[in-house]
Amino acid sequence: MSSISLLLRRAFSTSAAPSAVANYNNIMRHEADLKKVVETFKKYTQDSNFRKRASFYEHTVRRLSNTKNFTLIEEILEDQKKYKDITDEGFTVRLITLYGKSGMFDHAHKLFDEMPELNCERTVLSFNALLGACVSSKNFDKVDGFLRELPVKLSIKPNVVSYNTVIKALCEMGSFDSAFSLLDKMEKEGLKPDLISFNILLNAFYKNSRFSDGERLWAMMEIHNVVPDIISYNSKVYGLILESRIQEAVDFVQEITSKGLKLDVYTYTILFRGFCSDGKYLGEAKRWFDEMMKTKCPPNHLTFAILLRYACKNNDFHFGSRLCRALFYRRCRLNEVGLLQKVVDGVVKQKNIREAEEVLVQGSVPNVKSLSVITGIKVQDRPFEDIQFKPKGSKNSSRTGFSQKNQRQTCLSGNQFVSSASCMQILLRSMFKLLADLSV
DNA sequence: ATAGGGTTAG
Numbered sequence: 474m475s476s477i478s479l480l481l482r483r484a485f486s487t488s489a490a491p492s493a494v495a496n497y498n499n500i501m502r503h504e505a506d507l508k509k510v511v512e513t514f515k516k517y518t519q520d521s522n523f524r525k526r527a528s529f530y531e532h533t534v535r536r537l538s539n540t541k542n543f544t545l546i547e548e549i550l551e552d553q554k555k556y557k558d559i560t561d562e563g564f565t566v567r568l569i570t571l572y573g574k575s576g577m578f579d580h581a582h583k584l585f586d587e588m589p590e591l592n593c594e595r596t597v598l599s600f601n602a603l604l605g606a607c608v609s610s611k612n613f614d615k616v617d618g619f620l621r622e623l624p625v626k627l628s629i630k631p632n633v634v635s636y637n638t639v640i641k642a643l644c645e646m647g648s649f650d651s652a653f654s655l656l657d658k659m660e661k662e663g664l665k666p667d668l669i670s671f672n673i674l675l676n677a678f679y680k681n682s683r684f685s686d687g688e689r690l691w692a693m694m695e696i697h698n699v700v701p702d703i704i705s706y707n708s709k710v711y712g713l714i715l716e717s718r719i720q721e722a723v724d725f726v727q728e729i730t731s732k733g734l735k736l737d738v739y740t741y742t743i744l745f746r747g748f749c750s751d752g753k754y755l756g757e758a759k760r761w762f763d764e765m766m767k768t769k770c771p772p773n774h775l776t777f778a779i780l781l782r783y784a785c786k787n788n789d790f791h792f793g794s795r796l797c798r799a800l801f802y803r804r805c806r807l808n809e810v811g812l813l814q815k816v817v818d819g820v821v822k823q824k825n826i827r828e829a830e831e832v833l834v835q836g837s838v839p840n841v842k843s844l845s846v847i848t849g850i851k852v853q854d855r856p857f858e859d860i861q862f863k864p865k866g867s868k869n870s871s872r873t874g875f876s877q878k879n880q881r882q883t884c885l886s887g888n889q890f891v892s893s894a895s896c897m898q899i900l901l902r903s904m905f906k907l908l909a910d911l912s913v
Numbered sequence: 914a915t916a917g918g919g920t921t922a923g
């Protein structure tokens with residue numbers, strides 16, 4: 474009990490004087506009303522320093538895009554046209570990219586077309602931004618036409634980035650051979666395929682069960698003097714796992730290490746996913762997890778989700794609770810709270826009360842019943858009365874790490890408490906949310 | 914301006 478309230482107190486206490494930037498972050502994070510978010514954004518962007526901060530644009534637009542508020546996205550991005558920055562190609566390119574990422578391809582295209590009248594020069598940068606917007610908005614089929622028409626029309630010479638983007642689009646459409654043949658086309662245009670060109674192709678081939686096509690690329694890379702990096706190798710590990718060649722994948726990973734390359738979180742996570750197919754790899758999974766810790770390669774929420782499910786499935790709750798501790802330490806959010814509950818239940822069943830306690834205290838699994846069973850705390854009607862929180866309509870469930878099922882009981886009005894169970898849930902959810910926010 | 918993870922299970 475005391476540890477939990479300590480955690481809560483820490484989570485709810487306000488931190489020291491925020492700068493303008495932190496201030497903005499605070500306002501935006503806690504503001505549930507998206508109309509107000511938009512107003513605040515527009516107000517802040519009157520400041521020219523603020524307009525240089527690409528990440529604010531990204532955060533705000535991503536949030537509006539996640540909730541499908543496309544009108545509001547249009548409102549803030551179109552509003553930017555009134556600033557002199559719009560004559561700076563870099564600034565406009567960012568807006569085009571944001572439209573693309575929000576899936577608003579027509580807006581991206583329109584802005585590109587408007588650039589001359591906005592007094593903004595168009596070079597290969599904005600051309601590439603337009604191509605990129607096709608890809609991110611999944612208008613893959615448009616890319617090829619743009620590559621054929623626009624360079625002539627606008628006297629822009631495509632560069633490696635342009636071609637890489639087209640290769641990506643063709644791969645996404647499943648036109649692997651056309652994508653591959655663009656390497657030749659590039660060379661004819663006097664451009665050298667680079668690491669990114671090859672990584673796009675490696676990924677596409679191995680991921681789409683074209684293992685032998687993938688294998689052929691390595692020799693080509695050598696010819697082009699392109700040195701593979703960990704992203705290149707990860708594609709192959711993925712390919713091996715996809716073909717259930719687990720041991721070969723392990724051997725290949727060893728080989729990567731012996732080349733002096735550092736494995737990254739992707740490498741491990743791909744391996745773990747391969748191990749999951751069979752309980753016999755549990756020891757191997759632990760060994761690689763230790764390796765991860767030893768080499769200071771921090772696991773992320775996906776790594777934890779995969780390993781936790783694997784541990785639970787094989788009744789290894791000791792490993793499970795160890796994973797939970799690492800998970801809380803890293804302040805990762807799981808999109809499946811049920812997994813934590815499984816660990817607690819498993820540990821309790823095996824009578825490792827102490828471990829269960831730790832998982833609970835650190836992770837606050839929102840199950841009041843197991844909470845009171847394990848800790849012996851009797852849940853009162855009005856716990857934590859000293860803590861105020863805003864329950865109304867905070868809808869960003871994705872940040873809290875709680876499933877939709879757990880969300881539906883949010884029915885408080887004002888600061889009134891309801892039953893102890895849902896109160897506890899809401900309280901814990903708020904705590905999770907705050908912990909998540911603090912870790913950003 | 915371009916590159917990379919998942920899907921459980923009742």
